[in-house]
Each structure stands twice: as C-alpha cells, then as structure tokens.
Amino acid sequence: MHILVTGGAGFLGRRLARAILARGTLAGPDDRQHPVARITLADVVAADLPDPRVSSLVGDLADPALLDRAFAGGVDSVFHLAAVVSGEAEANFDLGWRVNVDAMRALLERCRAPGTSPRFVFASSCAAFGGPLPARLPDDQMPVPQSSYGTQKVVGEYLVHDYTRKGFLDGRSLRLPTVTVRPGKPNKAASSFASGIVREPLAGVESVCPVAPETKMWLTSPATVVDNLIAGHEAPASAFGHTRSVNLPGISVTVRQMVDALRRVAGDAVADRVTWKRDPAIERIVLTWPADFEAKLARALGMRADADFESIVRAYVAESVRR
Amino acid sequence: MHILVTGGAGFLGRRLARAILARGTLAGPDDRQHPVARITLADVVAADLPDPRVSSLVGDLADPALLDRAFAGGVDSVFHLAAVVSGEAEANFDLGWRVNVDAMRALLERCRAPGTSPRFVFASSCAAFGGPLPARLPDDQMPVPQSSYGTQKVVGEYLVHDYTRKGFLDGRSLRLPTVTVRPGKPNKAASSFASGIVREPLAGVESVCPVAPETKMWLTSPATVVDNLIAGHEAPASAFGHTRSVNLPGISVTVRQMVDALRRVAGDAVADRVTWKRDPAIERIVLTWPADFEAKLARALGMRADADFESIVRAYVAESVRR
Numbered sequence: 001m002h003i004l005v006t007g008g009a010g011f012l013g014r015r016l017a018r019a020i021l022a023r024g025t026l027a028g029p030d031d032r033q034h035p036v037a038r039i040t041l042a043d044v045v046a047a048d049l050p051d052p053r054v055s056s057l058v059g060d061l062a063d064p065a066l067l068d069r070a071f072a073g074g075v076d077s078v079f080h081l082a083a084v085v086s087g088e089a090e091a092n093f094d095l096g097w098r099v100n101v102d103a104m105r106a107l108l109e110r111c112r113a114p115g116t117s118p119r120f121v122f123a124s125s126c127a128a129f130g131g132p133l134p135a136r137l138p139d140d141q142m143p144v145p146q147s148s149y150g151t152q153k154v155v156g157e158y159l160v161h162d163y164t165r166k167g168f169l170d171g172r173s174l175r176l177p178t179v180t181v182r183p184g185k186p187n188k189a190a191s192s193f194a195s196g197i198v199r200e201p202l203a204g205v206e207s208v209c210p211v212a213p214e215t216k217m218w219l220t221s222p223a224t225v226v227d228n229l230i231a232g233h234e235a236p237a238s239a240f241g242h243t244r245s246v247n248l249p250g251i252s253v254t255v256r257q258m259v260d261a262l263r264r265v266a267g268d269a270v271a272d273r274v275t276w277k278r279d280p281a282i283e284r285i286v287l288t289w290p291a292d293f294e295a296k297l298a299r300a301l302g303m304r305a306d307a308d309f310e311s312i313v314r315a316y317v318a319e320s321v322r323r
Numbered sequence: 324m325h326i327l328v329t330g331g332a333g334f335l336g337r338r339l340a341r342a343i344l345a346r347g348t349l350a351g352p353d354d355r356q357h358p359v360a361r362i363t364l365a366d367v368v369a370a371d372l373p374d375p376r377v378s379s380l381v382g383d384l385a386d387p388a389l390l391d392r393a394f395a396g397g398v399d400s401v402f403h404l405a406a407v408v409s410g411e412a413e414a415n416f417d418l419g420w421r422v423n424v425d426a427m428r429a430l431l432e433r434c435r436a437p438g439t440s441p442r443f444v445f446a447s448s449c450a451a452f453g454g455p456l457p458a459r460l461p462d463d464q465m466p467v468p469q470s471s472y473g474t475q476k477v478v479g480e481y482l483v484h485d486y487t488r489k490g491f492l493d494g495r496s497l498r499l500p501t502v503t504v505r506p507g508k509p510n511k512a513a514s515s516f517a518s519g520i521v522r523e524p525l526a527g528v529e530s531v532c533p534v535a536p537e538t539k540m541w542l543t544s545p546a547t548v549v550d551n552l553i554a555g556h557e558a559p560a561s562a563f564g565h566t567r568s569v570n571l572p573g574i575s576v577t578v579r580q581m582v583d584a585l586r587r588v589a590g591d592a593v594a595d596r597v598t599w600k601r602d603p604a605i606e607r608i609v610l611t612w613p614a615d616f617e618a619k620l621a622r623a624l625g626m627r628a629d630a631d632f633e634s635i636v637r638a639y640v641a642e643s644v645r646r
Contacts, residue, residue, distance in 0.1 A: 131566065145484075146565075151485040151488075154481055155482075158478050162471050242455060242469070
C-alpha cells in the first residue's frame with residue numbers, strides 16, 4: 001500500500017507515519033490487512049523521518065504538480081492533516097478558505113480520478129461546534145462553528161460525505177479534540193497554549209495562559225489521537241451510519257486542572273512558571289469550543305480517550321527525556 | 324435600493340420581483356424601509372418582466388463580467404435563487420458543485436468587496452436533510468443530506484454563516500419546502516412531479532407520479548414561499564440566534580392527499596389523468612427528504628404555511644385562468 005499523509009512534516013503527521021510503520025500493515029478496500037510499502041509525507045517543509053519506506057514531498061497542496069507527484073503510481077489511503085490553523089484562519093479569511101477548503105477539494109478530486117475509492121481520513125476538529133450547546137454533546141449535535149477554521153472543517157466534512165456517498169472515495173471525518181502536549185514551538189492555533197503551559201515550564205521557560213483557569217477543554221494526547229486516526233482508517237465502511245463524521249473521545253479538563261497535574265508531576269517551581277493573562281482574541285475562539293462529548297460512535301469504532309491529564313503530562317516528560 | 328435576484332428569470336424569481344415591486348420598499352441595513360429603485364434579474368435566460376424598475380441580465384453567474392455588471396453602482400440586497408436542481412446535480416456532480424457552491428462563493432465575494440454588508444437571502448432547501456430522522460424535525464436537526472444538491476445547499480449555508488459572522492454581509496439561509504404548483508414545464512428537479520401531477524391533469528395531459536401514493540412531502544405554495552422569502556429579508560439581524568439557517572414552514576401532505584385534493588377541486592376526469600409508476604432514481608432522492616418540521620424560528624420571524632393542499636390547488640387554478 002501507498003499511504004499519503006498531508007501535513008506529513010508536522011508533529012502529528014510524522015508521529016502517525018511512525019505508528020503506521022510500526023504496525024507494518026493497514027486495511028485495504030477489501031478490509032484485509034496489506035503491507036505498507038510506501039508512505040509519502042506531503043507538506044510545505046521537508047519531513048525528517050529517516051526510513052526507506054518514507055519519502056518527503058515539499059510543496060503547496062493546491063499545486064497540481066505536487067498532487068501529480070503524490071498520486072504517481074496510485075494512492076491507497078490518504079490521511080489529510082494539512083490545514084491553516086484556527087488563529088491564522090480567523091486572521092486571514094482568504095488563506096483559510098483557499099487551503100482548508102479549496103486545496104482539500106483538489107485533493108479529493110485526485111482521489112476520485114483513478115476510480116479506486118481510497119480510504120480518506122480527514123482530520124476535522126471539535127471547533128466544528130459553537131454557540132449554545134448542551135453540557136455533553138451527542139453524536140448528532142448540529143455543528144454551528146464560531147470561527148472560520150471550524151466552518152471550513154465542517155465544509156470539508158460535507159465534501160467527504162458527498163464524495164463518499166458517490167463512491168469516489170471511502171471517507172472518515174474525525175473531529176479531533178485539542179491535542180496536547182505538542183513538542184516544539186507555539187503555533188498560530190488558538191489552542192496553542194494548551195501545549196505551551198506544560199511544555200514551556202518543563203523547559204524552564206515562563207508560559208502565559210491566555211484563558212481563565214476555569215476554562216474547560218476537550219483534550220487528547222498525541223499518542224491517543226494517532227491511535228484513533230488509525231482506528232478511523234481501519235474501521236470497515238459498514239461500521240459507519242448515515243454520516244462519516246465522528247466526534248473523537250477525549251478528556252474534559254479545566255486549564256487549572258492541567259496546571260495542577262503539571263504541579264503534581266513536576267513540582268511547584270515548574271508549575272509556577274505559568275502566569276495568567278487573558279487574551280480576548282484567543283478567548284473569542286477557544287470559549288466557543290465544547291468541552292465534553294458522548295463520542296458513542298467513536299467508542300463503537302474502538303477509539304479511546306486518555307486516562308487523565310496527569311498521565312498525558314507523564315508521557316510527555318518520558319518522551320522528552322528520550323528525545 | 325438596488326435588489327439583485329439570481330435565478331431571476333425563473334418562476335420564483337419573477338414572482339418574487341413582482342411581490343417586491345408591489346410592496347415598493349424593503350428593509351435596509353438600518354432596518355428601515357427604503358424605496359426599491361431597481362431590481363436586476365440575473366439568469367442564464369432573459370427575464371420577461373416589463374417594468375421600468377426591472378432589468379434583465381443574461382449570463383453565467385460564475386462569469387466575473389456578469390457579476391461586474393450586476394454589482395455596478397452597488398447592490399443593497401441579494402436574493403440568491405439560482406441553482407442546478409436536485410436531479411441534475413445528482414446526475415452531474417461537477418456541474419452541481421461548480422454552480423451551487425463555486426458560483427455562489429463568487430457571488431458572496433462580490434457582496435463582501437464593497438464593505439456594505441448587504442442582506443443576502445439564500446434559497447436553501449429541505450433537501451439539506453436525510454438519513455434517519457425524527458417524525459418532526461426540530462430547528463437544530465443536524466443536516467445529513469443524501470444528495471449532492473442537498474450537500475451543496477448545506478455548504479452554501481455554512482458559507483453564508485461565516486460571511487455573516489465576519490460581517491461581510493447579513494445572510495439568511497432559508498430552507499425551502501417543495502414548491503408546488505409551479506406553472507410551465509417539468510424540470511430536472513427530483514420533485515418536479517409534485518407540480519406535474521396537478522398542472523398536467525388540469526391542462527388535459529396525463530401525468531405519471533414516480534413515487535408511491537403514501538410518500539409524504541413538505542410543501543409550500545409559490546405565493547407563500549415568496550412571502551416567506553421577503554419575511555426572511557425583512558427580519559432584523561437581531562431576530563436570529565447563533566445560526567442563520569431557517570427551516571421554512573410548510574404543510575405535510577402525502578401524494579395521495581395531493582391527488583385527492585385535485586379530485587375535489589377539478590373532478591374525477593382530471594384527477595384520473597394521474598397514473599402511478601415508481602421511478603427508483605427519483606425515489607432515491609425524494610424519499611430521503613423529511614416531510615414535517617417544527618419551524619419554530621421561522622414562525623417567530625413571521626413566516627407562515629398554507630392552510631392545506633386544496634387551497635394551493637384552488638389558487639393555482641385561479642391564477643391559471645388569469646394567465
């Protein structure tokens with residue numbers, strides 16, 4: 001099998017690729033396991049993942065030449081992770097629609113062209129939801145996004161829905177919780193702080209939390225979300241109902257509880273590096289996101305949540321030491 | 324005020340224009356009534372509506388030159404009725420997405436450009452819904468369309484939602500019931516028969532009903548839906564909640580009840596011109612549509628439903644005589 005991962009040079013893309021390589025196989029259209037012969041990591045920067053089965057493809061997803069190269073020799077499965085992140089899509093309306101919708105549609109068109117109906121795992125987002133919401137969202141909650149990013153993700157889901165219904169591909173739109181702890185540097189996602197308030201203090205750096213301590217979030221660890229992305233790929237088409245959109249499991253945690261967990265794992269000196277200063281631009285986006293989901297379909301598909309935030313911090317610390 | 328009506332040469336577009344002319348005024352951004360100085364009916368064919376305030380603009384909505392002409396001198400309100408209809412969008416996937424989404428987006432971009440935030444009334448459709456549904460749909464029912472047409476309408480709604488949220492325009496997406504009785508000829512809408520089974524028999528012509536008699540539909544008369552389109556335009560922005568999508572009121576009627584009403588109005592000889600022959604291609608689309616809605620927001624906005632199907636038939640007969 002040839003697997004294409006967009007946004008493949010990113011943290012999640014590389015982590016997903018490593019997990020797929022470790023498995024060695026993925027489900028094909030016949031629902032049987034087939035050896036993974038090749039993974040292409042497409043991104044705007046080169047992907048650093050030394051493995052003979054992995055190749056890095058650098059360019060703009062909206063560039064037909066890049067897609068020509070990605071689809072040369074056929075593609076059996078796509079994990080579409082590439083996106084303009086939430087804060088950036090809100091600041092730059094045109095860029096968000098161009099990348100998050102137009103470039104995605106060009107990608108879907110390529111999947112349609114050969115008539116092979118590849119599995120297409122789309123990393124959607126819980127930012128699909130906003131406005132007045134119940135405390136715990138059922139699977140059939142109507143998405144009313146309150147950001148351009150969320151709206152673009154919902155439109156992407158409906159594209160996946162229609163391409164799937166027409167048999168052009170076999171799509172699965174997975175609404176990711178906020179992924180934390182991400183290594184590396186802050187990015188322009190409104191949720192960037194959810195990693196920063198753990199990562200920076202552990203690295204001896206102060207971190208400003210831009211939302212109030214009682215702000216509740218729906219969280220997943222990188223390891224768990226990668227497992228769930230693969231579970232979303234592996235599920236047979238028959239396991240889905242009339243929609244291919246799935247709310248992924250997560251844990252519902254306040255920012256204060258996140259810092260408390262950091263304190264228990266790493267001590268006061270580390271946790272005290274978190275300071276609080278509310279940023280209205282970030283709050284305007286983050287406070288519209290729901291913080292608790294039933295995620296019934298996801299669990300039926302074998303997806304899971306982390307045990308608690310403390311275990312997420314511990315796993316991050318353990319991995320940081322190995323790096 | 325200058326009002327732009329896309330699909331303006333169509334039956335609904337002309338009827339809407341006549342109703343606006345009869346009113347003489349429409350609400351402006353200040354929520355006050357302003358005289359309608361000009362109506363532009365844009366469509367792929369010329370609009371026949373002789374009135375000094377009305378001009379017909381012929382061309383492709385996706386053509387920038389047409390939009391240049393439509394927006395020359397500014398546009399205060401848009402009624403976007405133009406669409407590739409359901410049956411055609413299902414048969415021609417590319418055409419449907421190009422017209423129903425891409426051309427609509429180009430239109431929204433024009434509204435955004437001058438920074439005047441025009442009211443934008445989008446004729447969406449109850450075809451937004453499909454899959455397993457409650458008997459009576461609440462306003463917050465999640466759209467899971469089972470046709471490309473329905474999916475494109477939902478995507479259009481999310482575009483309107485985001486353009487509105489950003490303040491680029493003041494959008495209102497109205498999900499129209501099946502409109503019957505339409506005069507003229509059958510079209511490629513899967514619901515075309517809902518007019519045909521009344522119109523053709525009254526004209527002395529046989530009509531084949533392609534769905535079973537017990538098929539239930541959500542119906543509106545042309546007069547009522549035009550009133551509701553205008554009510555959707557007139558409502559102040561503050562009357563909407565966190566979404567701009569509105570399920571329009573209608574009446575829930577089986578096809579058998581429709582023919583029975585025709586029988587009561589026009590007699591056995593006329594009603595017996597309806598014959599029954601199920602068409603799987605049409606049933607595949609029509610049977611996914613819901614047939615009953617709560618439509619609470621719509622009623623709060625002053626929208627209304629017809630009394631019953633018999634009154635719809637009587638109104639059609641009365642109007643046919645006048646034509």
